[in-house]
Amino acid sequence: MRRKIVAANWKMNGSLELVQKLVPAVRDGVAALDNGLEVVIMPPSIYLGQVRELLSGSSIAVGVQNVAQWQSGAYTGEIAAGMAADAGCQYALVGHSERRQLFDETDELVAGKVARILESGLQAMVCVGETLEERESGDAETVVCRQLEGALKGLSAGDASKVIVAYEPVWAIGTGKTATAEDAQAMHEAIRRKLVELGLPGNAMSVLYGGSVKPDNAAALFAKPDIDGGLIGGASLKAEDFIAICQAGIS
Numbered sequence: 001m002r003r004k005i006v007a008a009n010w011k012m013n014g015s016l017e018l019v020q021k022l023v024p025a026v027r028d029g030v031a032a033l034d035n036g037l038e039v040v041i042m043p044p045s046i047y048l049g050q051v052r053e054l055l056s057g058s059s060i061a062v063g064v065q066n067v068a069q070w071q072s073g074a075y076t077g078e079i080a081a082g083m084a085a086d087a088g089c090q091y092a093l094v095g096h097s098e099r100r101q102l103f104d105e106t107d108e109l110v111a112g113k114v115a116r117i118l119e120s121g122l123q124a125m126v127c128v129g130e131t132l133e134e135r136e137s138g139d140a141e142t143v144v145c146r147q148l149e150g151a152l153k154g155l156s157a158g159d160a161s162k163v164i165v166a167y168e169p170v171w172a173i174g175t176g177k178t179a180t181a182e183d184a185q186a187m188h189e190a191i192r193r194k195l196v197e198l199g200l201p202g203n204a205m206s207v208l209y210g211g212s213v214k215p216d217n218a219a220a221l222f223a224k225p226d227i228d229g230g231l232i233g234g235a236s237l238k239a240e241d242f243i244a245i246c247q248a249g250i251s
């Protein structure tokens with residue numbers, strides 16, 4: 001079933017002080033909305049315990065920004081999907097463009113991580129998106145479809161209910177440039193077509209948009225029929241902005 005989701009990706013930002021201020025403010029702001037929106041916070045993993053404690057009794061879920069492609073073992077510095085589940089996470093982000101670009105994550109690696117995430121009972125939030133160069137050369141759809149196929153090929157339709165796709169054009173991330181709601185809608189439609197081609201229930205899966213989503217553009221994006229919510233970076237670090245975006249998610 002398609003769910004409306006707004007997820008916060010804090011990236012490598014914040015401090016204990018920020019956690020203690022931001023999380024209660026978001027918790028109370030989201031509780032006051034009292035709508036069917038699913039809200040997820042993905043802080044740096046080291047703060048998961050504190051974030052969960054501050055969210056106790058709240059409907060807001062927590063997630064990790066990355067997991068290892070292995071189950072366990074001598075992989076210094078890595079975190080397994082099973083550990084994220086133990087720590088109370090329900091979601092794991094995978095294939096974010098920063099991971100693909102800065103840590104050389106390939107489609108194959110992303111597929112391995114998706115498998116570990118699903119084995120651990122978590123939901124995978126799989127990011128796809130083209131670079132500016134790829135968009136300008138007319139290859140945006142081809143690139144996004146290749147990433148989807150690489151990450152999700154062979155997935156069963158049952159597993160697909162545990163997968164959320166996040167379309168994040170790389171040129172829109174942290175730049176203040178957003179895809180127009182029309183361009184984003186067109187890509188979301190293409191994503192659903194590709195999911196169906198892969199044998200997955202593309203029309204029943206949630207597909208989020210990410211990339212410079214702010215309070216002033218969220219409503220237009222979320223109003224599009226194939227955009228089921230957002231993955232929010234910079235604006236998720238300000239309670240007021242994040243709550244305003246969550247509010248836009250219901251209209």
Ligand code: PGA
Nearest residue numbers: 173174211212232233234
């Ligand atoms: P942004 O980041 O909202 O700061 O553009 C989104 C993301 O990278 O998930």
